[in-house]
Amino acid sequence: QMGLLPRLQPRRFYDLVIEIALIRPxxxxxxxxxxxxxxKLGDEKVTYPHPKLKPVLERTLGVPVFQEQLMQMAVAIGDCTAEDADLLRRAMGSKRGLERIESLREKLYEGMARNDLVGEDADAIYAKIQAFANFGFAESHSLSFGLLVYASSWIKLHYPAAFLAGLLRAQPMGFYSPATLVSDARRHGVEVRRPDLHASGVWAGVEPVLSDRMPTPTGMDACTHRIQPP
Known part of the structure; x- marks a missing residue:
């Protein structure tokens, strides 16, 4: 997922939302x-398997990414009911997901046939629905994750010292070790001091650093200022 960011270069909040959901089983x-x-890079034309799917897939460039889109596809071209779509939702990521989706196979194919989707075209759509039995993100879930990513990135960019202190106070987190976090902060210009029996507190904190450089807001108090960087 991190390797995909430099290629796609997200410029809007919703770009992050899609990327978070995209790298899932x-x-x-x-x-x-x-x-x-x-x-996204303009190397391929945006197309849709069926005109009825354009409203469903337009926001993700004709590619199903979210659970809700698979449910909407089943209703739009598979002539499924809302109850059937909810069965798909419950199947996604569950232990019996494939079995539950398979129970709708005949109905989906009959509905697609009524919408002139047969043969390989119908098989391709069913394969996309079936793949989500192995887990995919709901759009609401991805939106929540996206907000965390956006806010964390903003704080790390403008207040790297406070960001590091907050992460160290939240340990253990189970993903990045404190040493990794400290090394990354140092690479981004944060001065991290060693423990001092006379000066250190119980928790990681932020203190002003005297230097010849122009002072920059890094402390927690600066995070509450009404005027913030863009």
Whole structure:
């Protein structure tokens, strides 16, 4: 997922939301990742398997990325009911996901046939739905994650010292070790001092650093100022 960021270079909040949901078992096994990247970079034309799917897939460039989109696809071209779509939702990521989706196979194919989707076209759509049995993100879930990513990135950019102190206070987190966090902060210009019996507190904190450089806001108090960097 981190390797995809330099390629796609998100410029809007919703770009982050899509990227968070894209690198999951469902979209990966459903063949969504590479087509989305090519379309996002302008290397591939945005197309839709059926005109009825344009309202469903337009926001993700014709590629299903979220659970809700698979549910909407089943209703739009598979003639499924809302109850059937909810069965799909419960199937995604569950232990019996494939079995539950398979129970709708005949109905989906009959509905797609009524919408002139047969043969390989119908198989391709069903394969995308089936792939989400191995877990995909709901859009609401991805929006929540995206907000955390956006806020964390903003704080790290403008207040790197306070960001590091907050992460160290939240240990153990189970993903990055304190040593890794400290090394990254130092690479981004944060001065991290060693423990001092006479000066250190119980928790990691932020203190002013005297230097010849122009002072920059790094402390927690600065985070509450009404005027903030863009």
């Amino acid at each position: 469902g979209p990966i096994q459903g063949g969504a990742v590479h087509p989305f990247v090519r379309r």
